[in-house]
Amino acid sequence: MNLAANANIALYSSMIVYTLAMLAFTWHLAARVPTIEGVRVEDREAVLVGSGSRDGEPAAPETPSTPYAAGLVGEQTLKSRQRGNIALMLTYLATALLVSSVLMRGLAVSRPPWGNMFEFATAAAAAVGVAYSVLAKRNHWEWLGVFIVAPILLVLGLSLTELYTEAGELMPALKSYWLGIHVSVAFIAVAMFTIGFAIGALYLVRRHREEKPPAKPNFIESLPTSAALERTSYTVNMVGFILWTFTLIAGAIWAKEAWGAYWQWDPKEVWTFVIWTVYAAYMHSRATAGVDARKSMYIALAGFVAVIINFTLVNLVSTFVGMHNYSGM
Amino acid sequence: MSTDLRAPRTAPPEPALPRLGPVGLLRWAWRQLTSMRTALFLLLLLSVAAVPGSIFPQRNIDAGRVADYMAQNPTTSPWLDRFGFFDVYSSPWFSAIYLLLFISLIGCIVPRTKVHVAALRSTPPRAPARLHRLPEHAEVTTTLSPEEALAEARTVLKAKRFRLHAHDATSVSGESGYLRETGNLVFHLALTGIIVGMAVGHLLGWRGDVILAEGDRFASSAGTYNTISPGPWVDDESLPPFVLGLERLDVQFNETPGRGFGMPREFTAYTSLQESPGAPVTRQAVSVNHPLTVGGADIFLLGNGYAPVITVRDAKGTVLYRESTPFLAQDGNYRSVGVIKVPSAQPKQLGITGFFLPTAEPTFANGPVSLFPDAKNPEVALSIWEGNLFPGGAPQSVYTLNTEEMKQVTKADGSPALVRLKPGQTYEMPGGRGSITLERVKRFAGLSVRTDPGAPISLVSAILATLGLILGLVIKRRRVFVRVRREPTAPDAGAGPPVTVVSIGGLSKDSDAGLAAIVQAVHDHLAERKDRP
Numbered sequence: 001m002n003l004a005a006n007a008n009i010a011l012y013s014s015m016i017v018y019t020l021a022m023l024a025f026t027w028h029l030a031a032r033v034p035t036i037e038g039v040r041v042e043d044r045e046a047v048l049v050g051s052g053s054r055d056g057e058p059a060a061p062e063t064p065s066t067p068y069a070a071g072l073v074g075e076q077t078l079k080s081r082q083r084g085n086i087a088l089m090l091t092y093l094a095t096a097l098l099v100s101s102v103l104m105r106g107l108a109v110s111r112p113p114w115g116n117m118f119e120f121a122t123a124a125a126a127a128v129g130v131a132y133s134v135l136a137k138r139n140h141w142e143w144l145g146v147f148i149v150a151p152i153l154l155v156l157g158l159s160l161t162e163l164y165t166e167a168g169e170l171m172p173a174l175k176s177y178w179l180g181i182h183v184s185v186a187f188i189a190v191a192m193f194t195i196g197f198a199i200g201a202l203y204l205v206r207r208h209r210e211e212k213p214p215a216k217p218n219f220i221e222s223l224p225t226s227a228a229l230e231r232t233s234y235t236v237n238m239v240g241f242i243l244w245t246f247t248l249i250a251g252a253i254w255a256k257e258a259w260g261a262y263w264q265w266d267p268k269e270v271w272t273f274v275i276w277t278v279y280a281a282y283m284h285s286r287a288t289a290g291v292d293a294r295k296s297m298y299i300a301l302a303g304f305v306a307v308i309i310n311f312t313l314v315n316l317v318s319t320f321v322g323m324h325n326y327s328g329m
Numbered sequence: 330m331s332t333d334l335r336a337p338r339t340a341p342p343e344p345a346l347p348r349l350g351p352v353g354l355l356r357w358a359w360r361q362l363t364s365m366r367t368a369l370f371l372l373l374l375l376s377v378a379a380v381p382g383s384i385f386p387q388r389n390i391d392a393g394r395v396a397d398y399m400a401q402n403p404t405t406s407p408w409l410d411r412f413g414f415f416d417v418y419s420s421p422w423f424s425a426i427y428l429l430l431f432i433s434l435i436g437c438i439v440p441r442t443k444v445h446v447a448a449l450r451s452t453p454p455r456a457p458a459r460l461h462r463l464p465e466h467a468e469v470t471t472t473l474s475p476e477e478a479l480a481e482a483r484t485v486l487k488a489k490r491f492r493l494h495a496h497d498a499t500s501v502s503g504e505s506g507y508l509r510e511t512g513n514l515v516f517h518l519a520l521t522g523i524i525v526g527m528a529v530g531h532l533l534g535w536r537g538d539v540i541l542a543e544g545d546r547f548a549s550s551a552g553t554y555n556t557i558s559p560g561p562w563v564d565d566e567s568l569p570p571f572v573l574g575l576e577r578l579d580v581q582f583n584e585t586p587g588r589g590f591g592m593p594r595e596f597t598a599y600t601s602l603q604e605s606p607g608a609p610v611t612r613q614a615v616s617v618n619h620p621l622t623v624g625g626a627d628i629f630l631l632g633n634g635y636a637p638v639i640t641v642r643d644a645k646g647t648v649l650y651r652e653s654t655p656f657l658a659q660d661g662n663y664r665s666v667g668v669i670k671v672p673s674a675q676p677k678q679l680g681i682t683g684f685f686l687p688t689a690e691p692t693f694a695n696g697p698v699s700l701f702p703d704a705k706n707p708e709v710a711l712s713i714w715e716g717n718l719f720p721g722g723a724p725q726s727v728y729t730l731n732t733e734e735m736k737q738v739t740k741a742d743g744s745p746a747l748v749r750l751k752p753g754q755t756y757e758m759p760g761g762r763g764s765i766t767l768e769r770v771k772r773f774a775g776l777s778v779r780t781d782p783g784a785p786i787s788l789v790s791a792i793l794a795t796l797g798l799i800l801g802l803v804i805k806r807r808r809v810f811v812r813v814r815r816e817p818t819a820p821d822a823g824a825g826p827p828v829t830v831v832s833i834g835g836l837s838k839d840s841d842a843g844l845a846a847i848v849q850a851v852h853d854h855l856a857e858r859k860d861r862p
Binding site for chain 2: 165166168169170171172173175176178231235238241242245246249252253256257258259260261262263264265266267270271273274277278280281283284285287288289291299306314
């Protein structure tokens with residue numbers, strides 16, 4: 001049995017299923033669009049009371065500025081719930097296919113399957129899929145699906161067309177058990193940053209529309225409140241930041257073993273450090289009294305841009321030549 | 330990073346600016362520097378300042394690429410150099426940012442540690458009068474007595490590791506999550522530990538590089554390395570006196586056609602090692618990711634290449650030069666350049682320079698090119714120079730030939746003599762200058778010997794920093810208050826026995842999804858007990 005070929009078949013299959021999942025998530029979002037006429041006044045009041053108090057006391061006397069500005073999250077119609085479930089099921093299936101593809105590739109080469117850019121991109125996409133699948137059901141993240149599945153598809157497509165490398169043996173510098181530790185934690189961190197970025201971007205849109213209510217509601221108005229989105233994005237980014245700290249330290253330990261010095265300001269090290277400081281600044285700004293959460297979020301988004309640069313430009317552009325030349329390109 | 334000290338909101342109508350003496354000015358500057366906003370700004374500045382070092386070549390990584398860059402950009406590069414863009418990480422501006430950041434950090438840790446120590450010793454504050462004003466709150470009516478109700482609430486909070494204190498008989502205050510601030514402080518303190526480790530490594534560490542051909546041995550001392558860079562506080566005499574010989578270097582490259590063709594697969598150096606001259610010899614393998622440790626130093630295999638054994642004889646056949654001469658690889662297929670200097674040649678000194686090609690492209694249609702990194706079809710292509718090898722007697726690198734005072738040797742027809750030799754072949758130089766023989770091809774290993782006494786300090790600090798970071802981010806500082814009051818009857822029932830109304834309020838400084846659950850847990854626990862006789 002040719003495992004590497006089967007790994008590719010599983011990869012293509014997962015892309016097909018992810019495409020279906022993306023369509024289903026879009027379909028789900030369409031069903032979420034709040035229709036003002038459809039929401040009866042009594043319902044809205046019930047929602048407000050339910051969210052604001054614990055003991056049946058009247059809720060805080062704050063009236064929403066528009067009919068749909070507050071608390072429509074609980075009002076999922078049967079239709080949108082069904083579509084959301086279909087989309088989630090498809091995502092689970094696609095993620096399972098993708099994970100099996102990564103595993104088969106690993107078995108085919110008898111090593112951790114993230115030794116070049118193609119493998120890293122695939123494994124990172126799988127990590128995003130797994131992280132989203134695990135968190136989506138519990139947190140009712142159906143609204144996030146399309147913003148997660150679309151980037152996964154983009155990454156898989158680009159890695160197949162631009163980065164594809166035949167399954168093969170590693171170069172000597174990568175033959176170390178640290179490959180399993182340092183790189184896997186790195187892409188799990190990247191997966192968290194990706195989810196944190198998607199939620200963070202939605203937060204900015206949601207908040208903008210809360211402050212300047214648009215004439216017509218769309219699915220954004222069915223999302224959790226901007227404050228809730230901001231908190232969620234922070235929590236996910238925080239997990240990513242802790243993992244990234246570990247990546248940085250594990251990388252330094254490995255560098256000491258492979259190159260004799262734990263820190264040499266090699267371009268990859270520089271960008272790992274830049275990402276770390278930007279996300280550290282984000283954590284810091286969020287703990288600073290008087291800094292607008294929106295400004296903090298801009299820092300986090302900048303951090304994700306650095307993550308992208310670190311994986312693309314730093315690996316592929318010759319300006320950044322350093323010791324981390326493992327793209328396999 | 331200390332708490333933001335800002336002017337009180339109620340400013341006097343006539344803002345009377347206080348006179349700042351020199352001390353006041355210093356104090357103001359110190360407060361600015363140690364404020365969280367400044368630290369945030371410095372952090373962002375540090376991340377931006379680090380970027381140029383990944384775009385421009387850096388001297389500490391590859392001085393050769395800096396020289397190339399300067400040659401290609403003669404107008405901009407002197408300015409870039411003046412502002413330290415080729416030494417970003419030791420430039421004044423980069424150093425200024427991180428030093429300010431660390432001063433700011435220390436200026437924040439010290440007062441915060443004092444505050445935290447005081448907080449650790451203090452008791453949770455008195456419960457506010459109106460608990461329903463707190464962000465999380467609940468109320469429950471129970472038939473328990475106020476004392477019993479408080480005791481039940483205490484059990485729940487105790488199990489959730491709250492520190493409890495009763496300021497009066499009708500309330501209890503609880504606080505938890507002191508480890509958050511402890512974690513924060515450990516994290517910031519450990520960051521300074523990493524810097525200390527780096528400084529110790531810089532001052533007390535050293536690095537020596539040596540190129541060893543197969544069959545060669547070398548005894549470690551300050552003079553025997555090809556290059557040595559000791560830290561400012563390193564005593565040259567203290568280097569470990571080991572003796573290292575290279576017996577064989579095993580090299581494998583990918584021979585499968587395709588994208589990975591010619592990529593390295595395996596480098597292993599088999600060495601003989603003596604801890605000191607006269608000590609027993611042990612056989613040790615060094616490979617990438619598997620350094621060798623001897624006498625507190627680590628030996629790394631960082632490079633490799635070919636060292637063809639070349640013999641130069643004079644016209645009478647006397648051997649003037651016979652050495653394995655390392656040629657340094659220039660590309661992935663190990664097209665390598667090297668120099669042979671024969672100062673004893675007569676009447677003029679000879680310098681021979683050129684290429685070693687492990688798998689030579691036979692036609693030389695595009696000049697000397699190697700097709701594969703392994704020695705499948707080795708060949709040297711050399712040109713010969715004569716004259717003064719060392720103009721002015723200045724020291725020079727063994728890998729470059731200074732042709733300032735030399736002339737290229739030509740054949741009878743006036744064309745430059747080009748020497749192409751495969752192993753075992755000999756070339757007779759024109760004009761009775763003697764001969765050049767390529768005896769055989771050996772490999773060399775580029776070994777780097779390093780010590781870094783600061784590394785363990787940095788490592789321990791980094792681990793502590795991570796643990797501190799996790800505590801500081803994951804743990805939430807929470808306060809929960811419980812207040813009881815006696816009411817004659819249950820509010821919802823008509824007449825009846827007196828009841829106890831328990832209010833629970835929770836407060837957290839941070840975004841804290843878990844606080845509601847704790848308030849709820851106290852509420853539920855009391856709600857379950859309320860019908861107990």
